[in-house]
Amino acid sequence: MKESTKMLLHYVTGFLILVTGAIHLIANNLERFLWIKSTLWYPISLGIFLGAVLYHAMNGLRVVLVELFPGSSSGKVISTILVIVGVIFFVSGFYFLLVLFGGW
Amino acid sequence: MSRRENKQGILGWLKLRGYSIEKLMYVAQRISGVGIIIFLLSHILNVGLVYAVTGELWEPPGLIGKAVLVMLGIIVVFHTFNGIRLVLAEYGFIVGKPKRAVYPYKMTSLSGGQRLAVYLVLIAFIIILYFWIMVAFDLLGW
Amino acid sequence: MEKSEIRKIGFKVFRFNPAVDASPKWKIYELEVDRSLTVLDALLRIKEEKDPSLAVRYSCRQAVCGSCGMMINGKQRLACFTRVLELNSKVVVVEPLNNYPIIRDLVTDFSDLFMKEKMIKPYIIRDDHEEMRSPTGMYLQNPEELLEYLQFADCIECGLCSSACPTYSTDNLFLTPMILNKAYRISADSRDTGLQYRLSVIDSEHGCWRCHFAAACSSVCPKGIDPAKSIQLLKKMITSAGIFKRMRKKEVQVALRPHVTGSTI
Numbered sequence: 001m002k003e004s005t006k007m008l009l010h011y012v013t014g015f016l017i018l019v020t021g022a023i024h025l026i027a028n029n030l031e032r033f034l035w036i037k038s039t040l041w042y043p044i045s046l047g048i049f050l051g052a053v054l055y056h057a058m059n060g061l062r063v064v065l066v067e068l069f070p071g072s073s074s075g076k077v078i079s080t081i082l083v084i085v086g087v088i089f090f091v092s093g094f095y096f097l098l099v100l101f102g103g104w
Numbered sequence: 105m106s107r108r109e110n111k112q113g114i115l116g117w118l119k120l121r122g123y124s125i126e127k128l129m130y131v132a133q134r135i136s137g138v139g140i141i142i143f144l145l146s147h148i149l150n151v152g153l154v155y156a157v158t159g160e161l162w163e164p165p166g167l168i169g170k171a172v173l174v175m176l177g178i179i180v181v182f183h184t185f186n187g188i189r190l191v192l193a194e195y196g197f198i199v200g201k202p203k204r205a206v207y208p209y210k211m212t213s214l215s216g217g218q219r220l221a222v223y224l225v226l227i228a229f230i231i232i233l234y235f236w237i238m239v240a241f242d243l244l245g246w
Numbered sequence: 247m248e249k250s251e252i253r254k255i256g257f258k259v260f261r262f263n264p265a266v267d268a269s270p271k272w273k274i275y276e277l278e279v280d281r282s283l284t285v286l287d288a289l290l291r292i293k294e295e296k297d298p299s300l301a302v303r304y305s306c307r308q309a310v311c312g313s314c315g316m317m318i319n320g321k322q323r324l325a326c327f328t329r330v331l332e333l334n335s336k337v338v339v340v341e342p343l344n345n346y347p348i349i350r351d352l353v354t355d356f357s358d359l360f361m362k363e364k365m366i367k368p369y370i371i372r373d374d375h376e377e378m379r380s381p382t383g384m385y386l387q388n389p390e391e392l393l394e395y396l397q398f399a400d401c402i403e404c405g406l407c408s409s410a411c412p413t414y415s416t417d418n419l420f421l422t423p424m425i426l427n428k429a430y431r432i433s434a435d436s437r438d439t440g441l442q443y444r445l446s447v448i449d450s451e452h453g454c455w456r457c458h459f460a461a462a463c464s465s466v467c468p469k470g471i472d473p474a475k476s477i478q479l480l481k482k483m484i485t486s487a488g489i490f491k492r493m494r495k496k497e498v499q500v501a502l503r504p505h506v507t508g509s510t511i
Contacts, residue, residue, distance in 0.1 A: 003455045004484050011191045018184060029239050030246040050148075057141045064134060067417040067456055068114065075451050089148055096152030107347040107355055108264045116344065116415025122321040123410065123462045126474075130412065130460035193459050196482035199475045202397045202434075209470025213478070214461055 010059050013052040020049035043101040050093045058086040124214050125222060133186050136179035143176055170240065177236035185225040185232075193218055255279045255330055257288055259300065260341040263350050273297070274337075279330045285340065286314050286325035289352075301351035309468060312404030316352050317341040322406040322466040343409040356405055362421050365447050366429040371440025383502040391436040398431040398476045400469050407463035407473050419452040423463035423473040426454050430480040437498050441487060449488075454480050 023045050027036035036042055065078045112119070117131050154162040163169040192198045193213075198221055200212025212218075238244040254276055262270035275292045286304055293300050304314040307326045314325040319339055330338060346354035372378060401424065408414050408422035421429075429448055433441045448454050457477045464474040 002449055003451060003453060004449050004488050007455050008485060014187050032246050053144060057144055060137050061141060066451060067413055070417045070419040070452060089145060092152060093148045096156060099156050107349055110346055110348050112344050112415035114416055117412045124465040126459060126461040130458050190459055194478050194481050196479045199478045202394055205397045205400045205470035211464045211472040213464055213472050213475040
């Protein structure tokens with residue numbers, strides 16, 4: 001994947017986080033909006049939020065680490081580790097979503 | 105020919121005197137980003153392992169819990185609004201047009217639309233952080 | 247008669263010869279300074295009157311060659327472009343530029359930057375090889391097209407920008423603001439059609455995307471180049487070329503030269 005594509009995705013996920021994150025915060029903290037949590041769209045929005053925030057976070061960490069430890073081999077190691085961490089948290093987060101909203 | 109390496113390393117990020125406010129915001133964006141990641145990963149585990157079992161999120165006790173909430177507000181709100189400014193700048197929307205360099209030089213990327221965006225980010229940060237803190241301390245009737 | 251202000255200023259100069267010294271040291275020289283004296287003038291006077299062993303790089307002494315960049319009172323400046331009394335300090339601290347290896351005293355090594363400049367192919371690249379081989383005329387460019395890159399072509403390659411860049415302070419593979427500015431100057435030129443040949447270097451892990459708009463480069467540039475702006479415009483160019491797959495610019499007209507048309511009009 002080209003670097004420009006990775007960064008474009010970084011900004012796109014940033015926008016998705018803004019929208020779905022605002023929904024998550026409002027639905028969990030403001031009493032008059034608590035009803036959002038019982039709609040069908042809420043877990044879908046949470047799923048998108050989970051994926052977007054994990055991509056944004058792992059790519060952001062990759063960018064900082066690759067600048068602190070430059071080199072083609074360290075770049076590959078950093079990317080691989082962060083992809084694995086991201087996938088682990090996405091899968092477990094998704095599982096928690098299913099438990100909380102699907103009654104599994 | 106012998107030479108001596110002269111790289112500042114990460115201390116180069118802390119040299120802020122004499123540079124524009126954008127350099128400070130760059131450092132703040134990085135630090136807030138790392139802070140949010142720490143919260144994020146612990147929050148996912150918190151929800152899945154504590155909330156799913158007990159119905160309540162684990163919180164640090166008493167005042168520390170409230171302090172964490174306020175800190176979280178500061179870093180999330182700043183990172184969000186500064187991020188919006190950065191996307192606009194990095195795709196060339198607010199950095200200004202190329203023009204002839206005539207003395208005394210005025211850099212359009214440090215003035216005009218981009219500098220206005222910096223002030224808007226700071227204003228939006230204060231306003232939204234105010235609401236965040238009000239909600240965190242249950243002072244808002246919503 | 248006009249009274250010219252003369253003050254005694256101390257110059258705290260970084261002295262270091264890696265071949266002999268174990269560690270750097272500071273030497274303080276006191277000079278009588280009037281309001282026209284620049285830091286470069288002061289350093290050369292120190293060389294003449296007090297310490298001939300001081301190593302300083304300089305050439306034009308009028309801010310067009312880019313040789314005399316150094317840290318003056320903690321900020322990147324051109325020594326010939328900085329008047330001592332305008333610094334408003336009793337002691338002026340002079341050090342070599344940050345982020346570059348030190349050869350001796352105030353002289354730093356720019357070979358890393360020159361290597362990166364070669365990597366981005368800093369020359370016009372075109373596909374009409376026949377015209378390039380045996381030219382029939384010159385490529386026309388109107389004032390709007392010129393303005394697209396003229397500001398960035400004024401760069402004197404002094405290296406102050408890359409010294410101030412926080413990314414370059416940790417990442418020695420970063421292409422640096424000076425080089426990225428050059429890459430944009432060439433790619434934005436209406437006569438150039440070679441962005442695709444530079445992409446593998448610019449759109450890489452340590453290319454233009456490691457810039458995060460700290461804009462320290464633009465705040466120290468002594469010639470008004472605004473490299474922060476050119477790097478963001480470069481990102482825009484690369485991204486829209488990637489999305490819209492449109493790298494070819496509109497065809498540039500060729501004005502036929504006299505040996506082809508037979509007249510000088």
